[in-house]
Amino acid sequence: MTETAAAAEWRWARADEQARLVLAAEPPRRLPVLAxxxxxxxxxxxVLGVALATPPDSAPRWAVAVVGAVLGFAMVGVDVVRTVRGSRRRPELLPVISSLTGREQRAVGRAVHGRVVAPADRLRVVRAAAVQTASGQGVLVALGLLLVIGSVAGTGAGETGSWFVVAxxxxxxxxxxxxxxRAVAAARRFVGSEPVDARRSSLSDRNPGTRSGRSDGS
Known part of the structure; x- marks a missing residue:
């Protein structure tokens, strides 16, 4: 086995062990992403409606923008705190694919989206990654930052210059x-399309190697 293949085997073995923890535990609570x-x-x-309807530096424009930014920061804070505290108390909440390279992580994502078929010795990692993504991991941060930046843009919606950069x-x-x-939606479709027994299976076989994984990201 070459050094590159051995490193890939080690990364996937770590991901596989974390996947065992994820699939053996209760699925994490799902965030109501649509709401x-x-x-x-x-x-x-x-925020943008008030910004367009009021003059620059007006109190209503700034008040609404501040409320929007505070709400956005609160969403980011809640997600960060929940992730940090949860991962300390429940090791199965740690990201399954954190040990993988960017290319390998994208390969897992393509499998979850149904664009490729995961090889048998990588399927447990794909399942566990789908379970974690289906819970809405990272969505609060993405939406919270969008709200913060959108609120900042709203404070100068009638101006030019720096506002263009913010926009x-x-x-x-x-x-x-x-x-x-979209990642959450794809993960929920993936999890929902699998038989219950397959989702709960720990698949006691150990990763046999990297051969079948190379075509899908190693």
Whole structure:
């Protein structure tokens, strides 16, 4: 076995061990992503609507923008605290794919989205990653940052210069939020399409190697 293959085997073995913990435990509570997304959309519409309807530096514009930014920061804070505290008390909440390279993580994502078929010795990792993503991991951060940047843009919606930079950042964050929401939707479809026995199985076989995994990310 080459050094590269041995390193890949070690990464996937770590991911596989974490996947065992995830699949053996109760699935994490699912975030109501549609409700949270709708709330963020409503707040953004209000923030930008007030910004366009009021003059620069007006009290209503700043008040609404501050409320939106505070709500966004609160969403980010809740997600960070929940992740840190949860991972200390429940090791199965730690990300399954954290030991994998970026290429390997993208391969797992393609399998969850149904774009490729995961090989048998990688399927446990894909299942566990789907279970974690289906809970809404990272969505609060993505939507919270979108709300913060959108609120900052709303404070200068009638001006030029630096506002254009902020608006561009808001657009980039909007794309990031949409990607996060699509990932959750794909993961929930993946988990929902599997038989219950397959989802709960710990698949006691150990990773046999990296041969079948190379075509899907190692």
């Amino acid at each position: 949270v997304g709708a709330l963020v959309a409503v707040v953004l519409v209000v 561009t950042a808001a657009l980039v964050q909007l794309v990031s939020a949409v990607v996060a929401l």
